[in-house]
Amino acid sequence: MIGSVSPNVINRMPKYLRCLRAAQERGEKRISSAQIAAALGTTASQVRQDLTVFGSYGSQGYGYNIALLAGEIERILGIDAPHEIAVVGVGGIGRALLEHMDFKRYHYHVTAAFDVNPALVGTTVNGVPVYHMQDFARVIGENPVDICMLTVPKSAAMEVARQAYACHVPALWNFSDEDLKLSGLDMVVQNVNFLDSLFTLTYYLEDSKITMTPAANQ
Amino acid sequence: MIGSVSPNVINRMPKYLRCLRAAQERGEKRISSAQIAAALGTTASQVRQDLTVFGSYGSQGYGYNIALLAGEIERILGIDAPHEIAVVGVGGIGRALLEHMDFKRYHYHVTAAFDVNPALVGTTVNGVPVYHMQDFARVIGENPVDICMLTVPKSAAMEVARQAYACHVPALWNFSDEDLKLSGLDMVVQNVNFLDSLFTLTYYLEDSKITMTPAANQ
Numbered sequence: 001m002i003g004s005v006s007p008n009v010i011n012r013m014p015k016y017l018r019c020l021r022a023a024q025e026r027g028e029k030r031i032s033s034a035q036i037a038a039a040l041g042t043t044a045s046q047v048r049q050d051l052t053v054f055g056s057y058g059s060q061g062y063g064y065n066i067a068l069l070a071g072e073i074e075r076i077l078g079i080d081a082p083h084e085i086a087v088v089g090v091g092g093i094g095r096a097l098l099e100h101m102d103f104k105r106y107h108y109h110v111t112a113a114f115d116v117n118p119a120l121v122g123t124t125v126n127g128v129p130v131y132h133m134q135d136f137a138r139v140i141g142e143n144p145v146d147i148c149m150l151t152v153p154k155s156a157a158m159e160v161a162r163q164a165y166a167c168h169v170p171a172l173w174n175f176s177d178e179d180l181k182l183s184g185l186d187m188v189v190q191n192v193n194f195l196d197s198l199f200t201l202t203y204y205l206e207d208s209k210i211t212m213t214p215a216a217n218q
Numbered sequence: 219m220i221g222s223v224s225p226n227v228i229n230r231m232p233k234y235l236r237c238l239r240a241a242q243e244r245g246e247k248r249i250s251s252a253q254i255a256a257a258l259g260t261t262a263s264q265v266r267q268d269l270t271v272f273g274s275y276g277s278q279g280y281g282y283n284i285a286l287l288a289g290e291i292e293r294i295l296g297i298d299a300p301h302e303i304a305v306v307g308v309g310g311i312g313r314a315l316l317e318h319m320d321f322k323r324y325h326y327h328v329t330a331a332f333d334v335n336p337a338l339v340g341t342t343v344n345g346v347p348v349y350h351m352q353d354f355a356r357v358i359g360e361n362p363v364d365i366c367m368l369t370v371p372k373s374a375a376m377e378v379a380r381q382a383y384a385c386h387v388p389a390l391w392n393f394s395d396e397d398l399k400l401s402g403l404d405m406v407v408q409n410v411n412f413l414d415s416l417f418t419l420t421y422y423l424e425d426s427k428i429t430m431t432p433a434a435n436q
Binding site for chain 1: 226228229231232233235236237256257258259294295296297299301309310311313314315317318319324326364365388389391397399406407408410411412413414415416417418419420421422423424425426427
């Protein structure tokens, strides 16, 4: 049933969750669909429609119980349970995320990192040991992970994906600038491409110029 | 008119473009909606519907002329024209993107970077000079930019956004882990949050376990 929820709704769930957790940090107990909508730049009816997909957690005139709704979204997303992550590629983005991202807050545990650069092998990044890629099968065999984060160059991405598949890693979080199409490999993939968001930003930037020019001339 | 295009369509345009440019690199001249759909994990009718929003560039039985359609999408997104970018925060993600991202390919020019760390000020990262944040107004005043990339900690994001606004920077590309709501500031913002994609991946991972378990038991 959940499987039939539209990808757009799923993509908005993390944003709802962050909005709710931020409200909670401000000490708030309840929130209206209009407040959520304002925070996310959408409409109250969109919020209500999205959230009723999973059952109704709001009541008219009261709004949503923040703790209850946030907990439910975490359960729906599956992030209330712990997940193990391995990072492949400890160069730029991989290292930056290892150093700065608060994985633990949502029960993600980075167990191992891998690289082919001998200067990095044997070091630790934010407490995570860096192994040589040639030890991938052994290390992952001993400590299975749910998610493999690919922060390798485009040219290496498919080969690492195959190795992860061979080691029964079920999910890839792919930053490699190459959209992976894993025909034949039964894995879940999320491609992250920075250019996509830069292009989208540029569209809205140019669009705002068109919209604003007549007003500026008035 | 373009302003009324749904955000979902706009969000898919960069993916279409990357798919088309990849086909072009393989030496292909034309592509069908079914081929685009397969590459993006969507349906051919969705592709046709999205692309007709901007006028029809395909013909039945022939498909789309790749060069023509890619050029048109670049024009629609506004990325056929040059854009200047300033980077604020040369720590983890900022440095990683400066070092690894191919900005020039799509006519983005990173003119300046800023940080508050004295050890970084005066250095260059991938040819981009790093200035102290206290020189932001002067440097941006002398060399205006279209886009300010925010790769600063959450706590500094809003203050940097205000400074960028005061210097007439029209767009923010925000990696600061804080969704900026710029009430009163007339700026275009694109928030990039890595947790969002990790959460979405986790959802599909958990969903795949539910879907696969019965089959595995048969």
